Every structure is written in C-alpha cells, then in structure tokens.
Amino acid sequence: xxxISHTSVARLLTTFLMLxxxxxxxxxxxxxxxxxxxxxxxxxxQARSETLRNREADWRNGAxxxxxxxxxFAPPADLGAKRHLYPAPKKLRTWDEVPRQGTYNEEVKVWSxxxxxxxxxxxxxxxxLDYVQDLGIDVLxxxxxxxxxxxxxxxxxxxxxxxxxxxxxxxxxxLADDLHARGMKLMLDGVLNHMGRSxxxxxxxxxxxxxxxxxxxxxxxxxxxxxxxxxxVANLPxxxxxxxxxxxxxxxxxxxxxQGYLREGxxxxxxxxxxxxxxxxxTELTKAAHTAKPGSLVIGEIWNYPEEWSPALDxxxxxxxxxxxxxTVRGNxxxxxxxxxLDQIVTDTGIEPMLKSWxxxxxxxxxxxxxxxxxxxxxxxxxxxxxxxxxxxxxxxGVEVGMEGGxxxxxxxxxxxxxxxxxxxQYVFMRKLIAARKASRALKIGDYRxxxxxxLFAFLRRTxxxxxxxxxxxxPTDGEVSETLLLPDSKVMNYAEMQDALGGAKFRAACGFVQxxxxxxxxxxxxxxxxxxxxxxxxxxxx
Numbered sequence: 001x002x003x004i005s006h007t008s009v010a011r012l013l014t015t016f017l018m019l020x021x022x023x024x025x026x027x028x029x030x031x032x033x034x035x036x037x038x039x040x041x042x043x044x045x046q047a048r049s050e051t052l053r054n055r056e057a058d059w060r061n062g063a064x065x066x067x068x069x070x071x072x073f074a075p076p077a078d079l080g081a082k083r084h085l086y087p088a089p090k091k092l093r094t095w096d097e098v099p100r101q102g103t104y105n106e107e108v109k110v111w112s113x114x115x116x117x118x119x120x121x122x123x124x125x126x127x128x129l130d131y132v133q134d135l136g137i138d139v140l141x142x143x144x145x146x147x148x149x150x151x152x153x154x155x156x157x158x159x160x161x162x163x164x165x166x167x168x169x170x171x172x173x174x175l176a177d178d179l180h181a182r183g184m185k186l187m188l189d190g191v192l193n194h195m196g197r198s199x200x201x202x203x204x205x206x207x208x209x210x211x212x213x214x215x216x217x218x219x220x221x222x223x224x225x226x227x228x229x230x231x232x233v234a235n236l237p238x239x240x241x242x243x244x245x246x247x248x249x250x251x252x253x254x255x256x257x258x259q260g261y262l263r264e265g266x267x268x269x270x271x272x273x274x275x276x277x278x279x280x281x282x283t284e285l286t287k288a289a290h291t292a293k294p295g296s297l298v299i300g301e302i303w304n305y306p307e308e309w310s311p312a313l314d315x316x317x318x319x320x321x322x323x324x325x326x327x328t329v330r331g332n333x334x335x336x337x338x339x340x341x342l343d344q345i346v347t348d349t350g351i352e353p354m355l356k357s358w359x360x361x362x363x364x365x366x367x368x369x370x371x372x373x374x375x376x377x378x379x380x381x382x383x384x385x386x387x388x389x390x391x392x393x394x395x396x397x398g399v400e401v402g403m404e405g406g407x408x409x410x411x412x413x414x415x416x417x418x419x420x421x422x423x424x425x426q427y428v429f430m431r432k433l434i435a436a437r438k439a440s441r442a443l444k445i446g447d448y449r450x451x452x453x454x455x456l457f458a459f460l461r462r463t464x465x466x467x468x469x470x471x472x473x474x475x476p477t478d479g480e481v482s483e484t485l486l487l488p489d490s491k492v493m494n495y496a497e498m499q500d501a502l503g504g505a506k507f508r509a510a511c512g513f514v515q516x517x518x519x520x521x522x523x524x525x526x527x528x529x530x531x532x533x534x535x536x537x538x539x540x541x542x543x
Contacts, residue, residue, distance in 0.1 A: 045464040045543055048447070052463050055445040059185055060268075060297045060314065061355040062444035063138040064434065065394040067363060070142055070166050071117055071151055072414045073397055074124035082119050085165040090115045099409035109197070110235055113409045114150040120414075122167035122175055131420075133182050135400065136434045139392075140179055141187040141270060143364060145172070148196055152364070152412075154272060155196025155235055159250070159257040169264065176265030185267040187297065190258065192250050192285075193276045194230040194238045202227075202237050215243050230273070241281050251285040258285060259292035267296055270358075274300025274313065282312040299358060306357065307348040315356035318391055320345060322360055325385045328457060328476050329378050335457035335476060342459060343450040346390060351448060358394040359386050364412055368396070368405040370426075377521040380429055381474060384502070384523035387437045388461065388472040390448045395430075402426035436501045436525055442468040443525075449488050455481045456518060465543050466491040471498065471526040475518035482517040493538040497529035 055061045075095040076082050086092045089105055093116055102112030122145070132140060144153035147161040162168055176186045195202060205213040206227070217237050218228035230236040240246055251258035258269060269289065274282060277300075286298045302309055302316040309316050324345070328338040346354055361382055362369045373379050379402075387393050401419035405411035422428055437443045442461040446468065451458040457474040469489055475481045492498075492509050499506045502525055507516050518524060530539045 048464040052445060055352075055355065056441075058295065059138065060295075061352075061392075063185070063392045064136060064437070065139040065141050065187070065358055065392055066132055066135065066137040066397065067141045067394055068125065068143070068397045069120075069152075069364060069412055070122060070125055070145060071120045072412060073120050074128045074415065076119040076121065076124055079119055082121075082165065086117050090117060092117050092119055095119075095414050098405075098413045101409065108149070110150055110155075114152065116409075117151050117165065118414050119165075121165060122162075122171040126175055126178055129178055129182065133184065135395075135431070136438055137184065137395075139185045139187055139267075141394070142189060144189045144191055144272075146191070149198045150196070150235075154191050155194075155198070156191055157196050157199040158201070159192075160260070169261075172261065173265040176267070180265070185297075186265070187268045187270055187299075188261060188266050189272060190269040191272040192239065192257070193241070193273045194236040197235045197237055216240055216246050230276070241277065247281065247284065251288045254292070256288070258289050262289060262293040262296055267293070269296075269298055270317070271298065271300045271313070274309075274316075275302055275304060279309075279312045282309075286311070286313055297356065299356070305348075306345065306353070310350065310353035315353050315358070315392075317394070318345075318354070318357040318359055321357075321389055321391065325359075325361065325382050325389075326372075328385070328474070329373065329382045331476060335455050335474065336453050338457045338476075339450060339453055339459060342389070346448050351390060354390040354448075355392070355445060357391045359389050359391040360394045360396070361386055362399065362411065363394070363396045365408075366411065367407055368403055368411050369399060370402050370404045371406050371411075376425070379426070381476065381521060381523050383430070383433060384472075384525070385457075385474060387433050388443055388459075388470065388523075388525060390446075390461070393437070400427055400430040432502065439501070440468060440470050440525070440527070441465070442470045446470070451485055451488065453483060453485060456483050456485070456516070458485055460488060462489055466528055466539065467530045469528055470501075471514070472523065473516055473518055473526060474523035475520060477520060479520050480517060481520075482515065484513050484515045487512055487514045491539075491542045492528055493542075496538065498526040499529050500524040501527050 079092065083092055089108060095118060099113055099116060105112050144156065145162050145166050146153060146156045147158040147163045148156050153163060162172060179186050201213045202217060204211045205217050205219060216239055218240055219226065225234055228238045230238050249256055253259065271277065282300065289296050289298050297314050299315045299317060300309060300313040303319045305320055306316045306318055324338060324341055327333045362372065369379055369382065373382060398415050401416055401424055403413065403416050405413050420427060442463050446461040446463045449460040449462065451460055455477055457476060459472055461470045461472065469492065471487065487509055494509065494511055496509050497506050498509060498514055505524065507514050507526065531537050532539065
C-alpha cells in the first residue's frame with residue numbers, strides 16, 4: 001500500500017464533493033436538453049436528423065390545409081349593398097338557403113344553380129382568419145377567384161382579374177399578407193386547361209379568324225361544337241397548350257398568370273384537372289413557379305395513381321389514398337390488404353412527394369363525408385387515417401362542424417357558423433384530432449414504415465426521436481380485435497408502455513412486438529410513454 005497524506009485525502013474529498021455537485025447539476029433534465037440536440041444520437045439518427053430538419057424547414061411538408069369557396073364561407077355584412085354585382089339572371093341568396101339542383105338556362109347556357117350566389121368575398125374571409133388560425137391551419141386554399149361568370153369560377157373570363165364580387169388583386173395580396181403575419185400560407189386554384197365560353201377572348205376568337213386570341217383555342221369545323229370543349233362541356237372551351245404563346249402568358253412570362261400572383265404574395269397553386277395538362281407542360285409550369293417564388297407549391301388534381309407525377313408536380317391531390325381510406329372504412333378491404341396497398345403507394349410515389357400531397361376525404365367535387373358516411377364512427381375512423389397517412393390533410397370548410405351535402409351543388413352550401421361550438425361532437429373530435437397531429441412531429445414529417453397485420457390496419461410514423469413515434473392502428477371490423485403487432489423501431493424499450501393519444505388506452509411493448517386490443521370501428525395513435533425525470537428510465541440514453 002502507498003501512504004496517503006492528510007493533504008492528499010483532503011484533496012480527494014474535495015474533488016469527490018465537486019464531482020458530486022457537478023453530477024447533481026447534470027441530472028436527467030439536463031440530459032434531456034442534450035438529447036434534444038442529438039447528443040446521444042447514433043449514426044443512423046444523425047443521418048435521419050439532417051433529412052428531417054430539411055423537411056421541417058419546408059412548409060409544404062405535412063401542412064394542414066383548409067379549403068374555402070369564397071362565395072360560401074363568410075356572409076357579407078350588408079347583402080343589399082352587393083346586389084348590383086349579381087345582375088339577372090344571377091341570384092343572390094340569403095345565408096340560410098342551401099343550394100339545390102336547378103334547370104338549364106337557355107339564355108346564358110349554364111345551369112341555374114351555377115349562377116346562385118351567397119355574397120362572400122375576400123374581405124369577409126379575412127374577417128374570419130382568427131377562426132381558421134385557431135383551428136390550427138397552416139395553409140388556406142381558395143377555389144378559383146379569377147373573373148368568371150359562374151359561382152364555381154372554373155369558367156374563367158380573364159385570368160388576370162379577380163371576380164369583382166370577390167374583390168381585387170390588391171385584396172388577394174392583403175389576404176396573403178394577413179396570413180403570412182399569422183405564420184400561414186395562401187394557395188390559389190389554377191384552371192389552365194380550359195376557360196369559359198363567355199370570356200371576351202373566346203368570343204372574339206370565334207367571331208374573327210384573324211384575332212390573336214384564335215391561337216388560344218381549338219377552333220374549326222372538325223369539332224362538333226365548332227371548338228373543343230373539356231369533356232364536351234359547351235361552357236368550357238379547352239386551351240391550346242401546344243401554343244408557346246399561350247403557355248408563356250399562362251406560366252412562362254414573369255407577369256404570367258402563375259408567376260404574377262406568386263410575385264404578389266400567393267404561395268402556391270392547385271392545378272385543376274392537372275392530368276389533362278400532361279407531364280411535359282406541368283414540368284415547365286412547375287419550374288416557372290419555382291423561378292417566380294422558390295419554395296412555392298404546385299399541386300395537381302390527379303385522380304389516378306400518384307406514381308411518377310413528381311417532379312412534374314411538387315405533389316398531387318392523393319385521390320388514391322382517399323379511395324384506400326373509403327374502401328377500408330366501408331369494409332371492402334381487410335386491414336392487412338389496406339396496409340399492403342398503402343405500403344405500395346408510399347414505395348412507388350416516394351415519401352417526399354407523399355408528404356407534400358394533399359389527403360382529402362371530400363371537397364367541392366364530391367359528396368361531403370357526413371353524407372357519404374352516415375355513421376359517426378365511419379367519419380371518425382376515416383378522419384384518423386386522413387390525419388395520420390403520410391401527407392397533408394386537406395379539410396373542406398364545414399367538415400369540422402359536420403356539414404352535410406350530396407352531389408353538385410349540395411356539397412357547396414354556405415358555412416354553418418351556427419354549428420361551431422363545444423356542444424358539437426364532430427367539432428370537438430376534429431379539434432382533438434388536430435391537436436394530436438400538432439403534438440406529433442412524426443405525423444407531420446416523419447418516415448413511414450409498414451406494420452404487417454391480419455385484421456387490423458397498422459403502420460408506423462417515426463423521426464429520429466423515439467418520443468415522437470406514432471403507431472397507427474385501425475380496426476375497420478364490426479368486432480373487437482386483439483392482435484400482436486411487430487413494432488419496427490429499435491428504440492422502443494422492452495416492456496415499455498404505449499398510450500393512445502386519442503383515448504388513453506395503454507399497452508406494453510415486448511421484444512419488438514406489442515399486443516393491442518382495438519374496439520370495433522376504432523382507431524388509435526399509440527405513442528411511447530417516456531418519463532425523462534430523475535427516476536430510472538430505460539430511455540435515458542436514447543434520443
């Protein structure tokens with residue numbers, strides 16, 4: 001043994017006490033701070049972190065989108081003061097009236113329900129932004145606002161003007177500014193495949209073979225109507241996108257339709273019938289949009305399979321995902337079959353375009369989900385899947401309060417502000433669902449992993465942080481189902497608890513599996529229960 005002096009003992013004791021004090025100052029809460037910075041990240045997490053940070057910095061990934069028809073969202077303060085903007089045979093309805101199928105008006109050659117109006121405009125919309133923001137919305141998407149004859153405005157008369165009953169281009173910029181101040185974005189609806197028959201451009205082209213507008217359309221005796229109409233609809237003459245002149249004015253020039261609005265504050269475009277515009281033209285259009293505003297979003301209305309539409313588009317309205325959800329909830333697909341289908345969609349499309357793609361259940365072209373699915377459990381199950389699939393949930397105005405509506409024009413009724421309140425079960429559920437998604441970074445920008453099942457429909461969303469993991473489990477059957485599921489994430493600790501973010505049910509993981517029991521027609525979002533306090537936790541050295 002080596003002799004130790006009293007001085008050495010004193011020094012050792014002092015050092016020990018100092019180390020103890022330092023350890024007390026660096027208990028697990030401080031470790032949690034370091035964990036947030038990736039201090040304990042393994043090499044795989046370090047690689048994921050950069051990808052996820054890039055995704056998170058891009059507003060287009062996993063955004064919560066709210067769709068509005070301007071005419072139908074917020075009523076005018078003085079209906080009478082607006083009547084001059086709706087000359088006969090147009091009709092200005094009161095807010096308590098609902099749209100009904102009309103008759104064909106031979107005078108103006110459109111259906112009478114296409115020229116019924118309710119008087120909403122960009123100013124009344126701006127007055128309701130507190131409501132939209134309080135819902136937790138990231139992106140406001142407007143149905144067409146360009147000058148047009150009908151209420152739906154998919155028959156543009158002049159792309160460069162806003163319909164006067166809505167306001168002006170200055171009002172659009174003011175709306176964009178308001179949204180940006182709230183940390184939100186603005187998307188417009190671009191209808192560039194066809195225009196309206198009442199457009200002065202088209203009328204001149206039909207009358208004068210030498211008109212410069214003649215180049216804009218397919219006109220001639222070879223067409224049964226004397227021109228080519230979209231889906232043979234007389235009111236919707238198609239545009240000649242093979243013309244370089246037309247493409248330049250629609251998207252190629254700095255002051256074109258696409259670029260002009262982007263330069264004035266708009267953040268992106270949803271393209272009507274994008275499948276008709278085609279891959280080559282869409283590629284050109286998307287590049288032009290990104291030139292005008294880097295980081296803008298170009299999303300296409302695509303009803304067919306979403307594979308390979310990117311990079312011609314940034315993303316699509318994922319109607320295949322919609323169909324998968326509806327068929328699963330209706331019982332036409334087993335949980336296992338639905339899981340395999342979702343895995344195929346994500347694999348073929350790619351996770352990055354998927355995260356930007358809009359997941360919709362209903363919109364202005366479909367019956368509302370409350371009419372499509374009469375039972376509350378059907379709607380809730382469908383909406384949980386909508387909010388947990390890789391993508392950006394798009395909420396059609398009024399869905400959050402349970403508005404109903406069948407086929408055109410019933411699904412386009414005025415917003416039911418009288419249904420907004422905590423006594424409305426659908427409103428309460430939607431707010432809980434939005435809150436659960438907002439609380440989960442994985443559901444917004446996380447990777448997707450399939451989870452093999454038999455009866456249940458399950459998949460995993462995850463980031464580099466285990467506490468953000470979400471295991472989504474849905475039971476579309478009529479009976480309670482218990483099933484042992486693979487839990488494919490290395491950092492979910494053995495015998496650790498998983499808790500449902502929507503209902504509170506808890507289950508325990510075991511060796512990479514978790515046995516769950518899911519009530520009939522219910523869905524769960526299972527999250528790891530992690531306590532990074534002072535007591536023991538197996539999660540102390542994982543991110």
